[in-house]
Amino acid sequence: xxxxxxxxxxxxxxxxxxxxxxxxxxxxxxxxxxxxxxxxxxxxxxxxxxxxxxxxxxxxxxxxxxxxxxxxxxxxxxxxxxxxxxxxxxxxxxxxxxxxxxxxxxxxxxxxxxxxxxxxxxxxxxxxxxxxxxxxxxxxxxxxxxxxxxxxxxxxxxxxx
Numbered sequence: 001x002x003x004x005x006x007x008x009x010x011x012x013x014x015x016x017x018x019x020x021x022x023x024x025x026x027x028x029x030x031x032x033x034x035x036x037x038x039x040x041x042x043x044x045x046x047x048x049x050x051x052x053x054x055x056x057x058x059x060x061x062x063x064x065x066x067x068x069x070x071x072x073x074x075x076x077x078x079x080x081x082x083x084x085x086x087x088x089x090x091x092x093x094x095x096x097x098x099x100x101x102x103x104x105x106x107x108x109x110x111x112x113x114x115x116x117x118x119x120x121x122x123x124x125x126x127x128x129x130x131x132x133x134x135x136x137x138x139x140x141x142x143x144x145x146x147x148x149x150x151x152x153x154x155x156x157x158x159x160x161x
Contacts, residue, residue: 012098014132015091015144024113026085031072035065070114078106090147096131098145105140112136 076083081092081100093109095101101109112120112134124134131143 012094012143013146013148015089015146017132019089019091019146020132020144023083023085023089023091026088027069027072027083028085030084031069032065035068038068039064066114070110073110073113074103074107077101077110078103086144091144092147093142094145096141096143098143101140101142105142108140109134109136109142112139 073083077086077093078101080087081094086092093101093106095105113136116136120134120136124137127135129138131137133143137143
């Protein structure tokens, strides 16, 4: 017999833009550091003085770093719903119903963050809805929510199968 807590609610608490920004900043610092170390190890140095018409040289760090971000967000958010930054900020990515999102939705959301974040955020702010979604969150049917903290250990109930 399975008992349920009558106080349990089906409310979804949307994450604040500031919490989302700090989660992103934590992830950005981690992945940028890793990317810089990889490029440094691969090329022997990081030289930011490029020739004026060398498009590929100017983007030598942007492209692999964006790919690394995309892979990082896709894998962690699909497997656990959280990146390191989201875990620290107590956030999670979910689908519109508050359940685990599908891989396609995660990939769409991750693509926007990894490759088009400024456009994605700015358009998201101007075209935002009550769900605080970036454009690519809308396209992927995903939300960023605040995970409810257990404030009082006496509220925890243990049930057996």
